[in-house]
Amino acid sequence: MTAPLLSLSGVSRHFGALKAVDDVTLDVPTGARHALIGPNGAGKSTLFKLVTGSMPVSAGTVTLGGTDVTGLPEHVRARLGISQTLQHSSLFTTQTVEQNVLLAAQRRHGSRASLVPRRQAAARERVDGLLADVGLDHRRGSPVADLSHGERRQLEVAVALACEPRLLLLDEPAAGMSPAESARLVELVRALPETVTVVIVEHDLDVVFALARSVTVLHLGRVLLTGTPEQVRASDAVQEAYLGTGRESLFTDTAGPAALGVG
Ligand SMILES: Nc1ncnc2c1ncn2[C@@H]1O[C@H](COP(=O)(O)OP(=O)(O)OP(=O)(O)O)[C@@H](O)[C@H]1O
Known part of the structure; x- marks a missing residue:
């Protein structure tokens, strides 16, 4: 079995009496395509x-590649290879698409690297590759403000990848996307190298079932089930957790990823 890249052991976060995350233990192997789902x-x-370290745990440990990162601040965890796309855009809207990715790449390698012409050329080449990967090469000169919602989400993935993560956390990447944009996102994530481990939080269960090889279902802060997409779809407990959310049918119908046209 592949060694876990990310290990959570007894991780909890309380807000007063509310246990928002309650004793979560989870191993995510290197190269995983793992989804985290659950009702609102x-x-x-x-x-x-x-x-990511943007919030401290109340209890438990977070380990990345065998290193206990529980006490480390967010920027140190980022340097160790954790990168996240956010639900709420963190892009520089007055800058162009290309500038946003270049800035992220420069942050990764330190601003001094941008003064060395050879490194500058390498960074530009990498930016070209990333923009092609996310399908935004034709928009490279456009200010972010001119992008559609879906294009912004694509750019956020490019920015996160520019940080050369070992662990890429995608927080609702398909939110607000058209079906065509969601399908493109699925293809993009599928094409990522196995050196990038992906954990995705996503409400669009068609996207989840098209991408994930393993799924953890959270309910009321606790792990309800971790298993294959098939096991999750077949679980009565999961269907019950989703009762009344309007998404139950995704566990009972057979359309699944085919609904996105990505097979
Ligand atoms: N900073 C906070 N202070 C108090 N309660 C919080 C805070 N952040 C989250 N919560 C509560 O913790 C619980 C879990 O919230 P969280 O946002 O992690 O759920 P989620 O699964 O991501 O939901 P959604 O799918 O709606 O985004 C909720 O009851 C929420 O109200």
Whole structure:
């Protein structure tokens, strides 16, 4: 079995009496395509914050590649290879598409690197590759303000990848995307190298089932089930957790990823 890149052991986060994340233990192997799902308020975003370090745990340990990062601040965890796309855009809207990715690449390698012409050329080449990967090469000179919602989400993925992550956390990347944009996102994530481990929080379960090889279902802060997409779809407990959310049918119909046209 592949060694876990990310290990959570007894991770909890309390807000007063509310246990937003409650004793979560989870191993995410290197190269995984792992989804974190659950109804609204299940604790998904909070758990992401505990992994990135933007919020401290109340209890438990977070380990990345065998290193205990629980006490480390967010920027140090980022340097160790954790990168996140955010639900709320963190892009520089007055800058162009290309500038946003270049800035992220320069931050990764230190601003001094941008003064060395050879490194500058390498960074530009990398930016070209990333923009092609996310399908935004034709928009490179456009200010972010001119992009559609879906294009912004594509750019956020390019910015996150420019940080050369070992662990890429995608927080609702398909939110507000058209079906065509969602399909493109699925293709993009599928094409990422196995050196990038992906954990995705996503409400669009067609996207989840098209991408994930393993799924953890959170409910009321606790792990309800971790298993294959098939096991999750077949679980009565998961269907019950989703009762009344309007998304139950995704566990009972057979359309799944085909609904996105990505097979
Ligand atoms: N800073 C905070 N202070 C108090 N309560 C919080 C805070 N952040 C989250 N919560 C609560 O913790 C619980 C889990 O919230 P969280 O946002 O992690 O859920 P989620 O699964 O990401 O939900 P959604 O799918 O709606 O984004 C919710 O009850 C929420 O109201």
